[in-house]
Amino acid sequence: MGFVRNEGGRSGGTSLVGVRASIRGGGGRITSSGIRDLDEILGGGYPLGSIVLLGERGGTAHSNAILNCFLAQGFAHDHAVAVACADDRPENVIKNLPVRTDAAPREVLQGRTEEGKDSDLRIAWRYRNQQGYSGTGGSQGGGGQPSGDARKFCHNFDLSQVDSGSLEGKKLSLLGFGNEVDLDNVASKLRVHVQGSIRAKVAARIAVRQLGSALWEGEPRTFLRKLRSLVRESNAVCLITAACKHRFPASFSGVLFANVLSNCPTGPDVELEHLSDVVVSLDTNNGQGTKSLGLGDYLGIVRILKNTSPFSLYSSRQSLKMYTFWRGRRSYHIEEAHAAPEENEITNFEDGKSLACLPGPGKNPAIDY
């Protein structure tokens, strides 16, 4: 008889919509980020009971878009969603969420039969046999029927369109700009929000935009500690975006595959990183993308700097990998970074221009092993 066993009811189990058991076992649960590729590199999704810190260097566009996908996925699962931001009205954030492309007609969601759904979605059948559609029900991440079953783990969203649907009936809390920006009060209101989600027996999603912004009042570390204690005790996950301080040397091209954390200056972002459970870093190379870095023409680089989860001992070794990301017309795509084949430098590692297998920033260039 295992010590921690997933059960419905008392422990919350995996009976929550949009929540599944973590592959790491031990009772951990995950929920989708709203971006399929991001779920994959994180090992399935964001762990419930965790703080996810999304840092972007040189801008906020992509981290805000990823946060919007997180919120949109929460609405798709009917989670209790809370948005806190100080740099814009949270109502404006909600109004700019991407539309769900696998949303079914309202009649379908009201429980019509399979035959009834099929008759209304004749065109959708065209895509049914393509890769990714398993044809099975509910909780398959990335698969499932295109009719938009609410129990699907990760839905498809179109970033080029805004969801203008009504928010009536949604469990929503809007905090920050226009209301108040004191972090202590925001933490108290988030506690009320999470308490409400427990009563409603749904998972909760908390999004805090640009925590390091000077527009917030109060101590971010204290706020993050309170938030952490709150999510640990509930079925909640919190996504925080923050601007990254300069974490790479000026000659970025020379250290792509080297660990530079030992040279990282201390600062609020390091303390926030310690208090977070999952840390994702986005770097667009000052908006120039990765072409000048010999990785092909992508928007930037994604690194998973930390990926701990409840009931698990350590971060996975995925933190060592580097990924590139690009934005299609509808969604973000993330894939493992490779040197572009057209780059001549891949055959010559001695001229200082190549990007792979360079020694790290330490004084002794010899490898450790």
Added chain:
Amino acid sequence: METELWSVLRWGSEGEISERRRRLVVLDQAGSSGGFLLIWLMRMYVQAGVRVIFISTERHLFHYLSVLRKLGLSLTKTEPLISFIDCLTEMETISPRPSFPEHRLELASCVDKETRVHETCAEDILHELSERLEEAMATKYHPTCVIIDNLSTLKQRIGENKLHQLWSLVRRLGISYTGLVHSDVETSEGMNEIIFGADAVISVEPLSTGASIDYDGKCLVTMPTKTTDLLFRVDETRVQFFQK
């Protein structure tokens, strides 16, 4: 070459761990968390029959018990040697707590007592911790070790002065201790005093080359007479150390 950390620390065999006081500080930094080492050490202490008082500001009890079970500790057949002081909560608690399988606690016979510190005032927190420590010491049929995960966050909660009072109490009680410190955010002299007062300091660092399939990082074990470089690898069910 695979090795055992307790042999590098010159703790004799695993069975001799309980014989004398051990003072240990673990330093980590962003990108290389040292929390795994505290749980690994807790398992080692409990298996050696050492009573552990675990003060946590990071996770609740069930996280540690789940990991201990994965590391091979029998939660139902081990003596009640773990006293857990939960300092994670900084707000009024919510009720019910769906992520808490409290009905499972009775199956973990290795846990003697769990205490949650709700107070937010530093003085009250210190008072609570001191009471619990002295209470735990009152039943002195086993050698005792205090493990704190982690000192940096605890210092943020109760302040440096109160942390020093707590540390003085631990040293006055003459018991072993192990604490985790975030070396990249700690610059105070007070914390340096705690670090330099230890018998051994283990620095958990990322590999300087940054990429390895076989290893997760390196440990620099510093003792008064010797410094040892180790590589480590962490899986879900074990921690391995390798000496160059």
